Amino acid sequence: MTAPTESETLLEVTDLRTRFRTPAGTVRAVDGVSLTLDRGRTLGIVGESGSGKSVLSRSIMGLLPKRNVTCEGSIVYDGREISSLPPAERRKLWGADMAMVFQDPMTALNPVIRIGRQITEGLRFHLGLDRRTANENALALLRSVGIPEPERRMKQYPHELSGGMRQRIMIAVALACGPKLLFADEPTTALDVTVQAQILNLLARQQRERNMAMVLVTHDLGVVAGRADDIAVMYAGQIVEKAPTATLFANVRMPYTEALLASIPKLDEPRRTRLKAIPGRPPSLIDPPPGCRFAPRCPYAQERCHREAPPLRESEPGHVYRCWYPVGVEPRRDGAADRTDTPTPTGAR
Amino acid sequence: MAGTGTAHLRPEDETLLRVQDLVVEFPAGRRKVHAVSGVSIDVRRGETLGLVGESGCGKSTTGKAIIQLPRPTSGSVRFEGTELTGLSGKKLRDVRTRLQLIFQDPISSLNPRRKVGDILAEPLRIWRRGDRSEQLAKVREALDAVGLDPDVAMDKRPHQFSGGQCQRISIARALMLEPELIICDEPVSALDVSVQAQILNLLDDLKERYDLTLVFIAHDLAVVRHVSTRVAVMYLGKLCEVGDPDAIYESPAHPYTAALLASIPVPDPAVRPDDEDVLGGDLPSPLDPPSGCRFRTRCPRARERCAAEEPEMRAVGPDQFVACHFPLVGEGGDGAGAPAAADGDGHADQSARAAGSERADGDGSDGDGSDA
Ligand SMILES: Nc1ncnc2c1ncn2[C@@H]1O[C@H](COP(=O)(O)OP(=O)(O)OP(=O)(O)O)[C@@H](O)[C@H]1O
Ligand SMILES: Nc1ncnc2c1ncn2[C@@H]1O[C@H](COP(=O)(O)OP(=O)(O)OP(=O)(O)O)[C@@H](O)[C@H]1O
Ligand code: SF4
Ligand SMILES: [Mg+2]
Ligand SMILES: [Mg+2]
Numbered sequence: 001m002t003a004p005t006e007s008e009t010l011l012e013v014t015d016l017r018t019r020f021r022t023p024a025g026t027v028r029a030v031d032g033v034s035l036t037l038d039r040g041r042t043l044g045i046v047g048e049s050g051s052g053k054s055v056l057s058r059s060i061m062g063l064l065p066k067r068n069v070t071c072e073g074s075i076v077y078d079g080r081e082i083s084s085l086p087p088a089e090r091r092k093l094w095g096a097d098m099a100m101v102f103q104d105p106m107t108a109l110n111p112v113i114r115i116g117r118q119i120t121e122g123l124r125f126h127l128g129l130d131r132r133t134a135n136e137n138a139l140a141l142l143r144s145v146g147i148p149e150p151e152r153r154m155k156q157y158p159h160e161l162s163g164g165m166r167q168r169i170m171i172a173v174a175l176a177c178g179p180k181l182l183f184a185d186e187p188t189t190a191l192d193v194t195v196q197a198q199i200l201n202l203l204a205r206q207q208r209e210r211n212m213a214m215v216l217v218t219h220d221l222g223v224v225a226g227r228a229d230d231i232a233v234m235y236a237g238q239i240v241e242k243a244p245t246a247t248l249f250a251n252v253r254m255p256y257t258e259a260l261l262a263s264i265p266k267l268d269e270p271r272r273t274r275l276k277a278i279p280g281r282p283p284s285l286i287d288p289p290p291g292c293r294f295a296p297r298c299p300y301a302q303e304r305c306h307r308e309a310p311p312l313r314e315s316e317p318g319h320v321y322r323c324w325y326p327v328g329v330e331p332r333r334d335g336a337a338d339r340t341d342t343p344t345p346t347g348a349r
Numbered sequence: 350m351a352g353t354g355t356a357h358l359r360p361e362d363e364t365l366l367r368v369q370d371l372v373v374e375f376p377a378g379r380r381k382v383h384a385v386s387g388v389s390i391d392v393r394r395g396e397t398l399g400l401v402g403e404s405g406c407g408k409s410t411t412g413k414a415i416i417q418l419p420r421p422t423s424g425s426v427r428f429e430g431t432e433l434t435g436l437s438g439k440k441l442r443d444v445r446t447r448l449q450l451i452f453q454d455p456i457s458s459l460n461p462r463r464k465v466g467d468i469l470a471e472p473l474r475i476w477r478r479g480d481r482s483e484q485l486a487k488v489r490e491a492l493d494a495v496g497l498d499p500d501v502a503m504d505k506r507p508h509q510f511s512g513g514q515c516q517r518i519s520i521a522r523a524l525m526l527e528p529e530l531i532i533c534d535e536p537v538s539a540l541d542v543s544v545q546a547q548i549l550n551l552l553d554d555l556k557e558r559y560d561l562t563l564v565f566i567a568h569d570l571a572v573v574r575h576v577s578t579r580v581a582v583m584y585l586g587k588l589c590e591v592g593d594p595d596a597i598y599e600s601p602a603h604p605y606t607a608a609l610l611a612s613i614p615v616p617d618p619a620v621r622p623d624d625e626d627v628l629g630g631d632l633p634s635p636l637d638p639p640s641g642c643r644f645r646t647r648c649p650r651a652r653e654r655c656a657a658e659e660p661e662m663r664a665v666g667p668d669q670f671v672a673c674h675f676p677l678v679g680e681g682g683d684g685a686g687a688p689a690a691a692d693g694d695g696h697a698d699q700s701a702r703a704a705g706s707e708r709a710d711g712d713g714s715d716g717d718g719s720d721a
Contacts, residue, residue, distance in 0.1 A: 048541040162631045192403035192568065194628040197612040201627055219541065222614030226622045245618045263546040264616055265575035271594060272553070272575065277546035281511055 007079060010181060010213050011037040011060070016073035018052075018059045025286040029055040031237035033073075034312075039180065040211040044224030044245070046260075047234030048282060053217045054103065056234070057183040060215075061100055062090035078180070095126040095177035101170050101184045101203075108170055109158040116154030119173050126177045141172045145202055164195035168202065175206055182207070185217045200227060221261060225249065230318070233257050236283050236293040239312070243319035251328060253321035256294045292323065300325045354662035355389045357591040357670035361427070364391040365562055366415070366448075366530060371424035373410050383635050384410040385421070386586040386643075389662075392530065392579075397556070397563040399577030399594070401570055403609075405632060406583040408566045409453055412532045415564075416450050417441060429529070446476060446526040453534040453566075456515045459507040465492075465518055466503035472525045491521040494558065495551060513544035517551065524559065532564040537572060549576060570613055574598055579668075582606050585643040586635060588662065592669035602671035602678045605644045642673065650675045 018030040029052045037043050045053050058064050059071050062082070075083040077097070082090060102108035110118060119141060120134040129137065135154075142150035145168045158166055167187060174182060184203060188196035204227060207214050218224055224231055225245065232242040233254065241254035252258045262276040280297045283289055289296055295305040304324055312320045315329075361367055373385040385407040392398045400408050414421040417433055426433045428448055436444060452458040459468060469488040473479065479487065489499040495517040507515055516536055523531050533552065537545040549572065556563060567573050573580060574594050582590045582603065590603040601607040608628040630647045633639055639646050645655040652675070660672045665679035 048543060164631055192632075193570075193612040193614075194403065194608055195631070196614075197622065197627045198629070200614075201622065204622075220614060220616075222616040225614070225616045225618045226620055249616075249618050260543060261616060263543050265546075265549070265569075265571045267571050267574060267598060267610075267613065267615070269575075271577075274553070275546035275550055275575070277550055278543035279547070281513065281541075281544060 008038045009036055010039045010078060011035075012074075012076040013060060014074040014076075016056070016059055016071070016075065018055050018064065018069065018071045021068040021070075022286075027285045028237050028288065029285060030059055031285075031288075033234075033237075033239050035232060035239065035242070037181070037213050037215065039213055040207070041230070042207065042214045042216055042228045044228030044231040045215060045217045045234060046219065046221055046224055046231060048219055048260075050282060050285070051234040052237040052285075053219075053234055054185055057100065057185050057215060057217060061094070061098060061183060062087065063100070095122050095179065097179055098181040098183065099174040099177070099179040101167070101174045101182065101187045103186045103189060109166060109173075111158055113157075114154065115156055115158065115161075115169055118169070119154075119176050122173065122176045138172075138176070141176060142169075144206070145169075145172045145175075146198070147172070163191055164198065167191060167195075167199055171199070171202065171206070175210070178210060178212075180212060182212055182214045183217070184214060186219070187216075188223070189219070196223075221264065233260070236288055237285055238293065238322065239320075240294065240323075241319075241321040243321075247316065247319050251315070251319070253315055253319070253326040253328065254294075254323050255298045255300050255325075255327055257321075258327050259297075259299070294323075300327075353387050353389070353587050353659070353672045356662045356664060357588075358389055358391050359393070361391075363393055365394045365429060366390075366392040366564075367425075367427045368411075368415060369425045369427075371411065371414055371426065372422045373407070373414050373419075374422045377636060380636050383586050383638050385414065386638070387424070388583070388586070388588055390581050390588070390591070392562055392564060394529075394562050395560070396578045397565055397576055399573035399580045400564060400566045400583065401568060401573045401580065401609075402583035403568055403632065405585075405635065407586045407635075408568075408583060409534050411583075412450055412534050412564065412566055415532060416445055416448055418450070446472070447529045448532075449523040449526070449528040449530070450532045451519050451523050451534060451536060454539075456507065456512065459515060459518060459522075461507055464504050464506055465510075468507075468518070469522055469525055472522070476526060478526070487525065491524050494524065494555060495521045496547070497521070511544075513540050513548060516540065516548055520548075520551070520555070524555065527559065528561070530562040530564065532566065534566045535568070536565070538567060538569070545572070552576065570598075570609055582609070585632060585638055587643050588672060589644065590669070590671045590673075591662070592666065596666050596669040600678050602665045602669060602676040603644075603673050604648050604650050604675075604677060607677055608647075644673075650677075 014034045016030055016033045020027040020029060033056055035043065045056065047053050060075055064071060073083065074081060116138060119138040123129045123134040123137055138154065139150045142153060147153055147165065147168055161169065187203065188199050191199065200223065216224055216228055228245050230242065231245050231248050232239045233256065235256050241248065241257045252261065259278045263278055265275060278297050283293055283296065291307050292305045292310050295301040298305065302325065310322050310324045312322050314320050355369060358367065369389045371385055371388045375382040375384055388411055390398065400411065402408055415426055420434065428444060431444065433444060466488055469491060470484050473484045473487060492499040492502050497514065497517055507518065510518065537548050540548060555561060565573065565576050577594050580592065580594045580597055581588055582605065584605050590597060590601065590606045597606060598610065601610055612627060628647055633646055640656055641658055642655040642660050645651040648655065654674050660674045662670050662672045665671050665676055
């Protein structure tokens, strides 16, 4: 349980901008992202490939490449501004404060080091445990992430395990020092649906038991719908809509979110109905469109959208979106979004 | 050869493609990978058969074995009444013009050094279909049909296109020789959802326009349900359940189908993911698949009989067939004798599953270990 004196807010990111200098030009991978996360809560970050989800998580963790990168903006973690800390200081936060489960467990685990040492190393370094205690903790951890015969697994190498098992190990490594904040970057994308469900449930259980906050990154709205407290939708390096999960699904404002939801084949729809595809594809991050970044693909786009970038507006407490002509706000003409937005009755469908 | 049965096959004269007791094994040291172990499927003209199952269950191997790439270890593949397993040389190549496979990875299956126009014209040149200007017209038509601007696309190379566009190019290439049947191996799995819908709609249009029959391989059940007129669910080299998608999705008969359906994340916050329905354990190794029913090591309904005896495919509805001793639907018989777990006895259910997952795990790692 959190001490009463602690503030509820664990993470507050303001106007984060991460850019990569490449031969083709400057890639604006994260372009003005702000978000807050309370202790013990889950924020789902959804977006298509290349929208900047991983770079956002890595920027907050302080895990960016050393060269040809700039990262600006404020990151306040547990009441402390960390964006200006030198890399060595940032690294001290890894493990006991923040940890990450990576998109690809095979590249994140060291292939030539036994599983056991990969877990105990962090425990000894960060928590200063001796070898025996670290070993005992590691065994308990492996058990808690559902790994049978943990003693045997400790002596194995990553390639000797199945994909689902490796992802459990990654989770065990990330949880080893009891982080307050966990970034799970598409922890299940490489896995089959049945294993994906096991892993997501495991993460949820661990999170409840530890009152740990989690940033759950995915391209699948289905994965976060039943699991995140809030959802942020990313498009071309920006958050284009963010809201408490139930609110987002009940009162979608951003046409991109609407289009994304409509393009998913659903189990409860009649078969072989035509899918509502989004034409075209996401824009270049080197030279994004001047107005709304979704305008070239948006069914509601008007002249203003191509000219002027819409700011992030609030439609109800905690619900923000980036659109001149938001969904569900009539009439759809210039300035429509300035009107007070009366939310339609929310409802657990 | 103990297959999983053929009760689900329709009369042969009604089908365009008929695969019976297909077996594909790969050598692995002194052992064998049992990739496909007695699969039977058939496809009627105009149907879209959805072949679904998790990674490694043998979907691609089945697709490739149908076009004899490589030739299956045993079993029969009949296309338009011709047995393909005995064919070779020109005769086989001739059949392959009418029976096309779009490979799982579109980008690596397109020659990076050649222009898109040449890639598409190549099959026409090889088969001497039409003169140069006719070939060019055909290439342009195919590019246009898959939604690419021929003027822009013809002279570019594959790496200049996105994943979704490469998928369109592979589809265009498969169309060049006007095939009867196309096997699409995971045509949308690598694509973003917004682009995935474009390709699914495209396949639907092309099917109409060219009177195509499709075999659609995928691991996403929602996608498969969307496109298919018939569905076949695979697990570890065997078929579990075959039939009408509405029947199967409405009330799955095989415990594996049920688990797969329960694992699909639903984009609706009112649907809370449920720990109860989640399948435990990992896929056993195909080097040493479990005896009896291959699903038994992870199955919540498994009993002794499942280890001793392999379940044969049988009907549980007008167009629903299942290979399971204790299916979730079905009139009386074995279904009535289902284990206590089915009646909501949580404890029995849990312990059966726990035991199952441990066994599954043992099998899997032993296989991996000695392989390494
Ligand atoms: N080291 C780098 N140098 C240059 N560009 C990069 C680098 N890392 C990422 N990018 C670019 O930044 C953008 C955002 O990438 P990011 O990996 O965050 O996307 P993502 O949303 O995580 O996508 P995915 O779903 O595919 O993982 C992409 O255009 C990517 O090409
Ligand atoms: N050429 C090969 N040599 C040895 N084993 C193989 C070969 N091709 C496939 N396999 C094995 O056969 C099994 C079935 O593989 P297959 O590629 O057909 O599965 P799949 O269902 O298509 O999976 P995915 O969804 O990952 O594409 C797997 O265990 C695979 O490792
Ligand atoms: S009940 Fe038996 S036969 Fe049916 S799927 Fe489970 S293990 Fe296989
Ligand atoms: Mg990523
Ligand atoms: Mg495959």
